[in-house]
Amino acid sequence: MAANELVVLALTGGLTLFFLGTGLRGLARGRITVVNPHHPGAWPGILGALLYLGRRNAGLQDDTVAHTRHISVDGAAAYGHAWLHIALGFACGGATLLYLYCR
Secondary structure (H helix, E strand, C coil): CCHHHHHHHHHHHHHHHHHHHHHHHHHHHCEEEEECCCCHHHCCHHHHHHHHHHHHHCCCCCHHHCCCCEEEEECHHHHHHHHHHHHHHHHHHHHHHHHHHHC
16 A cells, blocks of 8 residues: 555545544534634635625624634534534545545
8 A cells, every 4th residue: 555545544534533523422412513603714715704704794794703713502503513524424434435445
């Protein structure tokens, strides 16, 4: 196995473990910590700055919750985020298996 194949397997395997771990932990606890979409640093780069200004000009930006970069959600939103993380974990795991199968 070449070095670049090990890097690909390490990245996709790491992402798989991260997403499955956070998703299962979010389901078990009933809450999950996510990036606050109202924080200006949530959307990095030039596109993020344009999105942030557009949200502010349209009145969609709530500056009262923009102080923290991460927020903890609970209830139905937490279960939705947790299931999304589990789906992303299975997608990354599938990409890992596909890479191993097709090499």
